Amino acid sequence: MDKTIKVLLVDDSEVVRLGLRSLLSMYPFMDMVGEAASGKDAVNLALSRRPDVVLMDIRMPEQSGIEACKEILSLLPNTSVIMLTSYDDDEAIYDSIMAGASGYVLKEISAQDLIHAIKQVASGKSLLDPSITTKLLKRIRNSEEARKIGELTEQEKLVLLHIAKGKTNREIAAAMVLSEKTVRNYVTQVLAKLELNNRAEAAAFAVRYRLG
Numbered sequence: 001m002d003k004t005i006k007v008l009l010v011d012d013s014e015v016v017r018l019g020l021r022s023l024l025s026m027y028p029f030m031d032m033v034g035e036a037a038s039g040k041d042a043v044n045l046a047l048s049r050r051p052d053v054v055l056m057d058i059r060m061p062e063q064s065g066i067e068a069c070k071e072i073l074s075l076l077p078n079t080s081v082i083m084l085t086s087y088d089d090d091e092a093i094y095d096s097i098m099a100g101a102s103g104y105v106l107k108e109i110s111a112q113d114l115i116h117a118i119k120q121v122a123s124g125k126s127l128l129d130p131s132i133t134t135k136l137l138k139r140i141r142n143s144e145e146a147r148k149i150g151e152l153t154e155q156e157k158l159v160l161l162h163i164a165k166g167k168t169n170r171e172i173a174a175a176m177v178l179s180e181k182t183v184r185n186y187v188t189q190v191l192a193k194l195e196l197n198n199r200a201e202a203a204a205f206a207v208r209y210r211l212g
Contacts, residue, residue, distance in 0.1 A: 002027075002028075002029035002119070003029065003122075004029050004030075004031050005029060005030055005031065005052050005053060005118060005119065005122045006031045006033045006049070006050070006051045006052045006053070007024060007030055007031065007032050007033065007051055007052070007053050007054075007055060007118060008032075008033055008034050008035075008036065008042065008045055008046055008049060008051035008053070008054045008055070009021065009024075009032060009034070009035045009036070009055050010035070010036045010037075010038075010039070010041075010042040010054060010055060010056045010057055010060070010065065010068070011037070011055075011056075011057040011060070011084065012037045012038060012057060012059075012060045012061060013057075014037070016057070016084075016107065017035050017037075020055060021035070023111050023114070023115075027115060030115070030118070033045075033049040033050075033051050034049045034051070037060070038060050038061055038062040038063060039056075039060050039062060039063030039064055039065055039067055039068030039071075040062045040063045040068070042054065042056065042063075042065075042068045042072065043063070043068055043071050043072055043075075046072045046075070046076060046079065047075060047076070050076065050079070051079055052079065052080065052122045053079070053080050053081070053082060053118050053121055053122050054069075054072060054079060054080070054081045054082070055082050055084055055118070056068060056069055056081050056082065056083055056084060056101075057083075057084050057085070058083050058084065058085045058092055058096065059085070065083055065084075065096075066083075066095045066096060066099045067099075069081045069083065069096070069099040069100060069101050070099045070100060073099070073100040080102040080121035080122060080124075081099075081100065081101045081102060081121075082101065082102060082103045082104070082105060082117060082118065082121055082127065083096040083101045083103070083104045083105070084105060084106075084107055085104070085105075085106060085107065086106065086107050086108075087106075090139075092104070094139050102121040102125075102126050102127060103117055103120070103121055103126060103127025104127065105117055105127065145205075145209060148193060148194050148195070149194075149209065149211070151193050152190065152193055152194075155176075155186060156186055156189055156190050156193070157211070158176065159172060159176070159183065159186040159187060159190055160190050160194075160202060160205075160206050160211060161206060161211060162175060162176070163187065163190070163199050163202045163203050163206065164202070164203045164206035164207055164211065166203070169183045169184055169187065187199070187202075190202060
């Protein structure tokens, strides 16, 4: 026999909530402990009902599903949240996962797949498939690289651009009207800040992020 799973439904559409309520009622192990039409109400209900899983719409009035997800998980870390949306949106996927959601599903998901998803996250598993994981890691990696680039001074960025063009320290010094020693120091600082090992990696980095 399946363990009872307490579920909280959160969607500003009454029609959507009605459909989900009807679906969950077909499964004896699904215990619907409440409904909310806004993120703010979702947080209050979650605190009083202590659901195992929250099915949360992303776009809602007063407080978005993303904001409500963060707040609920900060207060109830043992609760799992599945974000519901009508759109396959990379930004929404990223925001959902960074908010701590265990999964992200489209509202057009089949009944069987949704029940499976609820059971998955209730058991502590994630719904992220490899393609979403790849997108998320790429996004995180890119944001980290952007942070590193932001730490470079204007002079260091200019040195990096010259490195990307294959120039030697002497050529960079001549172009920037600096001593070779100063350029060497800049190169060392650039490699350190970008966490790179050599000039070849620095050149590849500049090309990859279109700094030239």
